[in-house]
Amino acid sequence: MITLKINNQTHEFDGDPQMPLLWYLRDELAMKGTKYGCGMALCGACTVHVDGNATRSCRLPMAAVKDKTVTTIEGLDKNHEHPLQIAWAENDVPQCGYCQSGQIMQAASLLASTPTPDDKEIDQAMSGNICRCGTYPRIKKAIKQVAGGDKA
The missing domain is CATH 3.10.20.30 (Beta-grasp domain)
Structure with missing residues (x-):
């Protein structure tokens, strides 16, 4: 068991x-x-x-x-209102949306360990998560928004 x-x-x-x-x-x-x-x-x-x-x-x-x-x-987030989920919507991150739950979970782990990551840290942490639609710039913008370094 x-x-x-x-x-x-x-x-x-x-x-x-x-x-x-x-x-x-x-x-x-x-x-x-x-x-x-x-x-x-x-x-x-x-x-x-x-x-x-x-x-x-x-x-x-x-x-x-x-x-x-x-x-x-x-x-x-029980109400689906985690800051990353909100930033994802505000930045129109999802295109097809298939990879987005994995992207958000990876980003949440990054922000838990590194609350204000720089571009290199974001790129490194997110590099293993593939988005066939190529929404990487919007993903990075959303992460930076949550980290306080960028606004939508």
């Missing part, structure tokens, strides 16, 4: 310990905000927080999250 906390709720998983966390979130808990992208932990669409750290959930086995705390995009 694997016990973990997801978005402040305790869950017990009694399945294959090698099942990726992403499939548990999407298929068993019906949390569809975290996306499947590449399946190889390379694109960032599946990014969640595990014990506060941005983590790719598509390759993370359930065994690795035993007794851990997981936050998904659904749990970032």
